[in-house]
Amino acid sequence: KKQKIVAVIDGLEDLFQEFAQNEDQQTALRALLQDVPQWLEQQPFRCLGIIIFVRQDILTASVRQNYGQMKSRYQPYRLRWNEESVLRLVAWVADKANISLNLNPAELQDMNEAELTESLRPLWGKNLGNDRSRQARSAPFVIAALSDYNGQIQSRDVVRFLKIAAGQSIDDDYWQDRILVPKAIRGCLDECSQEKITEIELENEPLKRVFNKLRPLSADQKKSPFQLENIDLSPEDISLLKENGVIIADGDKYYVSEIFRLGLGFSQNVGRPKIMALARRATQRL
Incomplete structure (x- = not known):
C-alpha cells in the first residue's frame, strides 16, 4: 500500500486510427484524457498517477469543450523541438x-x-x-x-x-x-x-486519406500555392491539413510546407520556393 504507481500511455494513434470521424473513439479518448486524470486527482492518497503522450490532432478532435483551457494547462509539458x-x-x-x-x-x-x-x-x-x-x-x-x-x-x-x-x-x-x-x-x-510522408501515413490514418485525394491530381492542379476551387477538398480536409502543419493560408491561396510539398508532388508556381519567407510567415501566426 505504500507503493506509488504511474501508468505511462503512448501510441494512442495506433489504437484509435479513426479518431477524426469515429464518435465512439472520440468518447473513449475524451474519457482517458479528461475523466481519468480528474478522477485520480480526487483520490485521497494520490498513490496512482498517469502520464499520457498524445498528438495535437488527437487532442483537438476528441476534446471539443474546454479545449483551450486544457491546452493551456498542459502547455508547460508540451514536447516540442526549437x-x-x-x-x-x-x-x-x-x-x-x-x-x-x-x-x-x-x-x-x-x-x-x-x-x-x-x-x-x-x-x-x-x-x-x-x-x-x-x-x-x-x-x-x-x-x-x-x-x-x-x-x-x-x-x-x-x-x-x-x-x-x-x-x-x-x-x-x-x-x-x-x-x-x-x-x-x-x-x-x-x-x-x-520518406516523411510514408511514415506519417503509417501513423495518421485521417491524414493519409487526404493525401490519397491529392495524389491523383494533375500536374496543373498540384501547384503551391493552390486555390480551393482547383482542388476537390472538403472544409474538414483543409482543416486537417492546417492542424498538421501541411498548409498555411494566405488570403484565398494555400501554400504547402516544403517537407510535405515535394513528397506530395507539388511544384512551385513561380521560381524557387521561398522556404525562409514562408517559414517566417507561419511562425508569426503561431
Missing part, C-alpha cells in the same frame, strides 16, 4: 561521426543557438554558397525546410536529412570548407519529404 535543440542534435550527430567542429563536446548542452550555429560552419558552411553570397544561411534554411507550418520538426527528419545530404555530398570536391555541400542540402529534401 531551433536550439535541433542544432544541438545536429552537432551531437556530427561529433559522433568524428566531424571536426568548433566545439567542446562536454560543453554542448550549455551552448546557445548562436554558438551552435557558429560551431556548425565546418559541417554545412555559413550560407548555401560562399560566405559573401546572398544565398540563405545554412542553419536557418535547414530548420525551415524540415519544419511544418506549425513550427514543429521531428528528430528523425533531422537525422535522415544528415544521412542523405552526406551521401549526396561525397563526390562533390568543389567545396573545401564544409562537409555538406549546398547542392546536396537542397537536393536531398525530395527524398526526405517522401
